[in-house]
Amino acid sequence: MAFNFSFFTQSKYTFEGKRDDEDVEIFLYSHWITMVIKTLSYFIMTAVPIIAVIFYNNELTERNLLGGAILFLIAYCMIIWSMYFYEVMIYLLDTWIVTNQRIIDIIQKGFFYRTVSELDLTKVQDISVRTSGLIQTIFDFGDVEIQSAGALNKFKFSQVARPQIVKDRIMKLVLESKKHEAL
C-alpha cells in the first residue's frame, strides 16, 4: 500500500466546517516576533541551570551531588520542553482564516478550550488597521479590526504581519462577495 508524507509539506488548509465550494484566501497566525520573545525567555530558563551545573561541576562532584543535579536538570528540561510546546500549540491554533465566503476567528485559550466565531463577508462594514509602537512599526505587524453590521463585538486579528496588505485583500474579497450577492 502506497503511503506518502505529503501532509507534512503540502496542505489544502482544510478545517472543521469547511464548505465544499469554499476556498481559503488568507490564513493568519500572529507575527513570528511574538513567539521569538517567548522562545528567548524559555531558552534562558533552560540555559541558566545547565551553565550552573557545568560551572559548579567540580564542587558537585566533591560533594557527591553531580548525579542528583543531572537528574534534576533532566526533569527540569522536560518541564520546560512541555511548557514551551504548550505555548507553541496555543500560537499555532490561535488563527484567523479568510475564505471567499466568510471570516473565521479561532481562539485557543488552553487545552480543550476553543472558541470559533465566523462572519459572513457580505456583513463586513468597515476594516481598520492599528500599528502601535516601535517594534510593530519596524517589523510591520499590528491589529486588523473588522466591524460588522449589527455585531456587538469587533473581529480582531491581533498582531498579524503586514496588516495593511491583509486589510486590502479582505476589502477586495468583501467587494467581490457583495457584487456576487447583488447578481
Added chain:
Amino acid sequence: MQLLILVAVVLLIVFWIHTFVILYHLIRFGVGPIPKQVSLIFFIGSFILFMFPVLAILSIIFTP
C-alpha cells in the same frame, strides 16, 4: 530507592499524558502543514528527553 523510582515513573507518565494532549491538539485542530511538522519535532524531542531518565532508572536498577 524504590519510592524514588516510583515517583520518577509517575512523573514520566504525567509527562507522556501532557505530550499526548499537545500532539492531539496540534494534529486534530492544526490547519496547514506547520502544526504537523511541529508535532513531529515535538514527538521526537519528547522521546529523546524521555530516554535520559529511563536510562538513569535502568542503570540504578541494574547496578549491583
